[in-house]
Amino acid sequence: MIESTMINRNSHHHIAPLWLYLAIGGALLVLTAVTITVSYIDLGGWNIVVALVIASIKGSLVAMFFMHLYYDKKIYTIVIVMGLLFLSIFISLTMFDTGRRGDIYEIKSEPIKPEADFYKELPPADSLDQTGHSEH
Amino acid sequence: MSSMPEKNYLTEKRGLKSWLLTLDHKRIGVMYLIGISISFALGGIFALLIRLELLNPGRDIVGAQTYNQLFTLHGAVMIFLFIIPGIPAALGNFVLPLMLGAKDVAFPRLNLASWYIYVFGALLAVVSIFTGSVDTGWTFYTPYSTQTSGAVVTMTLAAFILGFSSIFTGLNFIVTIHKLRAPGMTWFKMPLFVWSLYATAIIQVLATPVLGITLVLLILERVLGMGIFDPAMGGDPVLFQHFFWFYSHPAVYIMILPAMGIISELISTFSHKRIFGYRAIAFSSFGIAFISFLVWGHHMFTSGQSELASMIFSFLTFFVAIPSGIKVFNWLATLYKGSISLDTPMLYALSFLFLFAIGGLTGMFLATTATDIHLHDTYFVVAHFHYVMFGGTVIAFLGGLHFWWPKIWGRMYNENWAKISALLVFVGFNVTFISQFIMGIKGMPRRYYTYLDQYHRMHGFSTIGSWIMGLGFFIMVVYLVHSIYKGRPAGSNPWGSLTMEWETTSPPPTENFAGDMKLTHGPYDYDKIVPRTD
Amino acid sequence: MSHSKDRPSYLAHHFSDPAQQSDSAKLGMWIFILTEILLFGGLFVAYSIFRAWNPDMFYNAHKFLDVKMGGINTVVLITSSVTMALSIRSMQLGRKKQTIGFLVATLLFAAVFLVIKYLEYSHKFHLGQLPGKFYTFTGVKGNNPHIFFSIYFVMTGLHGVHVIAGMTVIVMMLVRTMRNRFSSEYYTPLEMTGLYWHLVDLIWIYLFPLLYLIG
Ligand SMILES: [Cu+2]
Numbered sequence: 047m048i049e050s051t052m053i054n055r056n057s058h059h060h061i062a063p064l065w066l067y068l069a070i071g072g073a074l075l076v077l078t079a080v081t082i083t084v085s086y087i088d089l090g091g092w093n094i095v096v097a098l099v100i101a102s103i104k105g106s107l108v109a110m111f112f113m114h115l116y117y118d119k120k121i122y123t124i125v126i127v128m129g130l131l132f133l134s135i136f137i138s139l140t141m142f143d144t145g146r147r148g149d150i151y152e153i154k155s156e157p158i159k160p161e162a163d164f165y166k167e168l169p170p171a172d173s174l175d176q177t178g179h180s181e182h
Numbered sequence: 183m184s185s186m187p188e189k190n191y192l193t194e195k196r197g198l199k200s201w202l203l204t205l206d207h208k209r210i211g212v213m214y215l216i217g218i219s220i221s222f223a224l225g226g227i228f229a230l231l232i233r234l235e236l237l238n239p240g241r242d243i244v245g246a247q248t249y250n251q252l253f254t255l256h257g258a259v260m261i262f263l264f265i266i267p268g269i270p271a272a273l274g275n276f277v278l279p280l281m282l283g284a285k286d287v288a289f290p291r292l293n294l295a296s297w298y299i300y301v302f303g304a305l306l307a308v309v310s311i312f313t314g315s316v317d318t319g320w321t322f323y324t325p326y327s328t329q330t331s332g333a334v335v336t337m338t339l340a341a342f343i344l345g346f347s348s349i350f351t352g353l354n355f356i357v358t359i360h361k362l363r364a365p366g367m368t369w370f371k372m373p374l375f376v377w378s379l380y381a382t383a384i385i386q387v388l389a390t391p392v393l394g395i396t397l398v399l400l401i402l403e404r405v406l407g408m409g410i411f412d413p414a415m416g417g418d419p420v421l422f423q424h425f426f427w428f429y430s431h432p433a434v435y436i437m438i439l440p441a442m443g444i445i446s447e448l449i450s451t452f453s454h455k456r457i458f459g460y461r462a463i464a465f466s467s468f469g470i471a472f473i474s475f476l477v478w479g480h481h482m483f484t485s486g487q488s489e490l491a492s493m494i495f496s497f498l499t500f501f502v503a504i505p506s507g508i509k510v511f512n513w514l515a516t517l518y519k520g521s522i523s524l525d526t527p528m529l530y531a532l533s534f535l536f537l538f539a540i541g542g543l544t545g546m547f548l549a550t551t552a553t554d555i556h557l558h559d560t561y562f563v564v565a566h567f568h569y570v571m572f573g574g575t576v577i578a579f580l581g582g583l584h585f586w587w588p589k590i591w592g593r594m595y596n597e598n599w600a601k602i603s604a605l606l607v608f609v610g611f612n613v614t615f616i617s618q619f620i621m622g623i624k625g626m627p628r629r630y631y632t633y634l635d636q637y638h639r640m641h642g643f644s645t646i647g648s649w650i651m652g653l654g655f656f657i658m659v660v661y662l663v664h665s666i667y668k669g670r671p672a673g674s675n676p677w678g679s680l681t682m683e684w685e686t687t688s689p690p691p692t693e694n695f696a697g698d699m700k701l702t703h704g705p706y707d708y709d710k711i712v713p714r715t716d
Numbered sequence: 717m718s719h720s721k722d723r724p725s726y727l728a729h730h731f732s733d734p735a736q737q738s739d740s741a742k743l744g745m746w747i748f749i750l751t752e753i754l755l756f757g758g759l760f761v762a763y764s765i766f767r768a769w770n771p772d773m774f775y776n777a778h779k780f781l782d783v784k785m786g787g788i789n790t791v792v793l794i795t796s797s798v799t800m801a802l803s804i805r806s807m808q809l810g811r812k813k814q815t816i817g818f819l820v821a822t823l824l825f826a827a828v829f830l831v832i833k834y835l836e837y838s839h840k841f842h843l844g845q846l847p848g849k850f851y852t853f854t855g856v857k858g859n860n861p862h863i864f865f866s867i868y869f870v871m872t873g874l875h876g877v878h879v880i881a882g883m884t885v886i887v888m889m890l891v892r893t894m895r896n897r898f899s900s901e902y903y904t905p906l907e908m909t910g911l912y913w914h915l916v917d918l919i920w921i922y923l924f925p926l927l928y929l930i931g
Pocket of ligand 1: 481
């Protein structure tokens with residue numbers, strides 16, 4: 047059987063070859079291993095950046111090949127890019143507030159309540175529970 | 183005089199079941215029209231009760247707690263049950279496929295589902311009234327909404343469910359506009375109402391999901407004490423306002439954009455003149471839609487939001503004036519040297535221009551941080567909001583309703599009574615809300631149960647205005663219902679309009695048109711052809 | 717209605733040809749995916765803000781998530797995405813039996829995902845790492861760790877709801893495939909199900925590093 051890119055004559059749907067799906071799946075697994083490994087290296091503020099870049103590469107692979115954006119009409123990509131654009135507006139303008147309170151007038155801005163009341167009723171944390179599984 | 187077509191979408195199938203299971207966009211539009219009319223009546227009764235209570239300081243008819251519930255219900259019912267679905271889901275549903283020369287919307291089943299979701303959400307809202315009601319105001323601000331007793335969860339759930347109805351309508355319209363235009367109906371041959379519905383639908387699908395997650399988080403906050411909006415738990419109540427207004431500011435454009443689309447149709451049709459600046463009007467809808475996502479923080483100038491953020495939001499808000507101004511300019515330019523006929527829909531279009539201008543310009547006062555500190559949470563805000571939402575959206579909705587009424591039912595209403603009613607609504611509205619502008623500037627806070635003596639006279643004016651408006655609406659209900667049974671047959675194109683919905687019979691057949699449609703002329707080619715009137 | 721001779725049975729009356737119908741479905745589905753992104757988006761906003769405010773607490777609290785289980789679940793979900801894609805490919809080639817096989821495999825992986833999630837949840841319940849006011853755990857240093865777990869449970873919970881919804885739709889597709897509703901010419905609903913399932917995978921691809929791998 048010839049496993050190459052072909053067009054179904056009746057419906058003009060694009061059929062991707064088997065190896066492509068397997069290769070993308072493999073790449074996603076490798077990238078998962080990479081992102082886990084990198085998370086154990088201390089890169090300071092860059093850890094989150096690296097994690098998000100790798101996640102975005104994985105996400106793009108899924109969207110482009112599993113979800114066929116690479117072959118399909120551009121409009122679908124535009125729809126999704128619009129969503130990401132407006133989501134980034136939401137995040138950035140909201141964080142512009144939460145990160146910059148008290149910038150103009152010198153009102154000290156701090157967490158509204160560093161410790162919620164109910165923590166006082168909990169038993170003291172003398173025997174720090176060591177059930178955490180990952181050691182960083 | 184023309185007669186009614188033998189076979190049309192109203193008569194082809196009969197019986198309640200044929201309506202409840204229909205996939206026809208016209209019938210679903212009519213079912214929506216009934217739903218939003220009932221909601222409008224309900225919200226209107228709440229409004230009349232609020233005004234009656236405020237006639238004198240202190241108790242007139244209800245206690246303070248009931249008063250709080252009344253203004254919450256008035257807001258929630260009017261916003262979520264009437265004005266958001268109003269133009270798109272009722273009028274838009276009926277007219278959009280007809281304007282495009284299509285046989286239906288892209289997903290008829292989803293369309294019907296959205297109506298049932300709407301009804302379910304509405305019933306849930308009614309349930310909340312009888313299970314303790316809500317006194318938070320329609321904005322559900324935390325931490326009050328997580329602490330007050332009452333049916334906050336039920337009402338929130340209702341709004342959450344109604345959001346889905348709105349999303350499905352928007353999704354359906356976008357796909358319909360992209361995929362179901364008749365041959366020859368290129369993008370720039372589409373009527374401007376379609377353009378405005380398109381911009382509206384984009385906001386509906388982009389913003390409504392955020393309302394959904396906001397309300398889910400609010401419910402979880404109440405049930406689980408999540409802590410993210412509750413200052414006592416280390417959360418941030420201002421964050422709730424960000425979440426809420428990220429949806430609800432764009433949502434006011436879900437309400438006003440389709441209204442502007444109707445005005446474009448009305449002004450061109452009744453000036454018998456090509457619309458001035460077609461592309462500018464079409465694109466300004468998208469300008470408004472885009473900017474609407476950048477300005478939500480103007481609701482939060484006094485909330486404890488970062489002052490720097492307030493400045494940015496204030497600055498960005500002024501930009502809304504540009505596309506809005508473009509539209510008003512183009513409408514006026516269309517009127518200029520047109521041969522204007524003052525039928526009832528046109529009367530509404532002209533009142534829209536007057537009222538929306540006031541509503542829009544007072545918005546600039548509120549967008550200015552310095553004046554907003556003084557005006558925030560006063561009657562000035564209430565009056566501004568009503569000038570835009572009632573003076574803008576509801577007036578345009580009524581214009582559209584009177585414009586397409588003969589297409590929907592095939593019969594004409596009594597023109598004289600319609601004009602009297604339009605006049606009463608216009609006068610009553612201004613009496614009600616100009617007095618609220620004045621009270622607001624003098625410092626009357628919104629949502630207060632009682633007030634100082636110095637506001638007594640103005641509150642009196644405002645209440646009398648609400649009675650004039652109420653009378654106008656009462657007359658409207660009578661002549662409109664009367665016309666369904668006794669009105670004279672309207673003919674297919676009573677106004678002499680050039681958009682495609684007037685090329686089919688009134689009421690249209692189930693399949694919308696006799697055959698497959700093809701575009702033969704543009705929607706505003708009044709300079710090229712004289713439209714057939716019959 | 718007028719030209720019903722050359723119209724295939726799956727073509728609805730208001731479309732003029734199959735391409736118009738399937739394009740409409742696809743555009744509708746992508747817009748639906750857009751709404752899902754913004755729905756989850758709100759949670760990402762909450763996450764970002766509280767992490768920016770309490771970086772140390774987030775770091776300390778995330779140590780109580782099990783990277784091994786989260787990692788296995790990532791692998792499971794990616795594999796299920798591959799089988800989902802292959803089930804559609806099989807239908808494009810007209811191989812019904814293969815399609816059924818791949819759909820069943822997808823369902824199995826989805827079930828494994830949920831089982832692992834259940835194990836993780838019950839372990840946290842046991843330790844008192846519950847959302848909001850039910851939180852009773854004392855082992856996390858930093859301000860208000862209950863907020864981390866609130867966000868963790870809402871994000872993974874909403875994702876879990878989507879997994880269950882996806883499984884329901886896949887079962888429906890399985891039934892329809894067995895009843896010969898699809899062919900190499902018409903398989904639009906199957907394709908839409910695929911898009912939805914990949915979205916579920918896509919969201920997890922972001923949730924995993926943001927919750928389990930805070931460096
Ligand atoms: Cu606003």
